[in-house]
Amino acid sequence: MSASRGRSGEAGRHRCGPALVVVALAGLLGSAAAGPAVAAEAAPYIVLASTTSTRDSGLLDWLIPAFRARTGIDVRVVAVGTGRAIRLAERGDADVLLVHHRPSEEAFVRAGHGVERFEVMWNDFVVAGPREDPAGVRGLSDVAVALARIARGGHLFVSRGDESGTHKKEMELWRAAGIDPHRDWGAGPGAYRETGTGMGATLNVASELGAYVLVDRGTWISFRNRGALDLLVVGDPLLRNPYGVILVHPARHPHVKAELGQRFIDWLLSDAGQARIAAFRLEGEVLFHPVRDVDPPAAPGASSRRIGSP
Numbered sequence: 001m002s003a004s005r006g007r008s009g010e011a012g013r014h015r016c017g018p019a020l021v022v023v024a025l026a027g028l029l030g031s032a033a034a035g036p037a038v039a040a041e042a043a044p045y046i047v048l049a050s051t052t053s054t055r056d057s058g059l060l061d062w063l064i065p066a067f068r069a070r071t072g073i074d075v076r077v078v079a080v081g082t083g084r085a086i087r088l089a090e091r092g093d094a095d096v097l098l099v100h101h102r103p104s105e106e107a108f109v110r111a112g113h114g115v116e117r118f119e120v121m122w123n124d125f126v127v128a129g130p131r132e133d134p135a136g137v138r139g140l141s142d143v144a145v146a147l148a149r150i151a152r153g154g155h156l157f158v159s160r161g162d163e164s165g166t167h168k169k170e171m172e173l174w175r176a177a178g179i180d181p182h183r184d185w186g187a188g189p190g191a192y193r194e195t196g197t198g199m200g201a202t203l204n205v206a207s208e209l210g211a212y213v214l215v216d217r218g219t220w221i222s223f224r225n226r227g228a229l230d231l232l233v234v235g236d237p238l239l240r241n242p243y244g245v246i247l248v249h250p251a252r253h254p255h256v257k258a259e260l261g262q263r264f265i266d267w268l269l270s271d272a273g274q275a276r277i278a279a280f281r282l283e284g285e286v287l288f289h290p291v292r293d294v295d296p297p298a299a300p301g302a303s304s305r306r307i308g309s310p
Contacts (some may be wrong), residue, residue: 010226026286045074046260049086052198054243055079057218057287059309062280063141067267073260081164081198092253095261097246100165100216105244113184114246120244121277121288125169126220127233128203129212131153143236143292144177151179154186154196156167160202161194169241170214175240218287219307243288245269 054060055077065073078088082099089097092115097114099105108114127146135155137146149300150157151174159181160167167279174181193211195202199219206213207227215223220231245265252256267273274290281287 035157039279042137042256043074044072044260045076045094046076046257046264047093047095048075048097048098048264049088050077050079051082051085051100052079052200053166053216054098055101056198057111057216057222058220058282059277059280059288061275063268065271066276067264067273070272071263073263074308075264077086077123079198080161081162081166082168083163083165089248092248092256093250094175096264097248097255098138098243100241100243101168102184102244104165104270105246106167109246112252113249115249117244117246118265118269119242120273121290121292122240123213123288124234124241125239126217126231127165127212128215128220128226129232130210131228131230134232135212138230138232141235143173143233143238146233148179151177151181151184151214152186152193154291156191156193157181158202158206158209158211158213159192159194159268160199161196162196162198165241166199166214166216173214173238177256221282221285221287 036037046310082101084098088094105117135150135153195205203223207229219297247261248256250256274292277290
């Protein structure tokens with residue numbers, strides 16, 4: 001976390017007129033009157049840099065209240081792509097990192113930015129696409145073969161293009177298929193489009209265009225604006241999607257809330273945290289699998305939230 005986190009910018013050195021003084025006094029009086037609210041704002045918290053998939057699926061909205069109820073510690077989330085989340089943590093602008101690209105996570109720890117990586121859960125990626133499936137990939141168990149058919153047939157494909165964990169995985173899969181998506185496209189590079197946005201927004205674009213897209217299963221299940229998109233390619237071991245959690249190293253960034261951040265990590269890895277992950281389902285479907293076998297408690301209210309444009 002940079003030294004500027006949580007600190008407001010210094011006021012410019014300009015003369016204050018009477019109206020500004022009145023406004024400042026009103027603010028002070030308002031703060032005094034807000035006693036309990038100000039005290040509530042001072043409750044302990046950590047900053048979690050995570051991915052749009054954990055936010056868009058609703059998982060963090062399911063986990064954080066349970067952790068807060070158990071510990072009194074709040075979790076403030078910055079949800080961006082994995083690449084951006086890692087850069088935030090490298091600058092010290094987060095206390096804990098929860099992302100899903102293991103090579104990048106391990107590099108983060110090796111460089112001294114993180115204490116240790118713990119695998120906390122997993123789901124998988126899937127390939128969705130137009131219901132009529134012009135590339136003929138429905139039911140294929142080899143994702144590399146499916147992607148090669150899409151590219152060589154010149155079919156429209158929408159990529160996040162944002163250095164997220166999903167985008168990094170997509171690039172790995174194109175390499176496995178022997179395809180450079182910016183060059184080896186049957187209809188020219190215009191059929192391969194990068195949105196530079198999160199998973200939900202990218203799915204909206206794919207739905208509007210009738211394009212193929214790589215998406216994590218959790219976001220797919222919770223996405224409601226599918227239009228004519230269907231789930232087409234699943235089950236290849238290459239599509240497994242592990243999530244790791246890492247404490248930002250206090251030796252590199254002394255202001256990191258190491259004790260509070262470690263309590264969050266410990267809770268995620270505990271029986272209670274793992275059971276909470278296992279209990280998160282939408283429409284009866286499991287979105288994320290804990291790394292340990294636990295018996296999930298009843299999960300009322302965890303089966304109705306879906307995302308997507310109104």
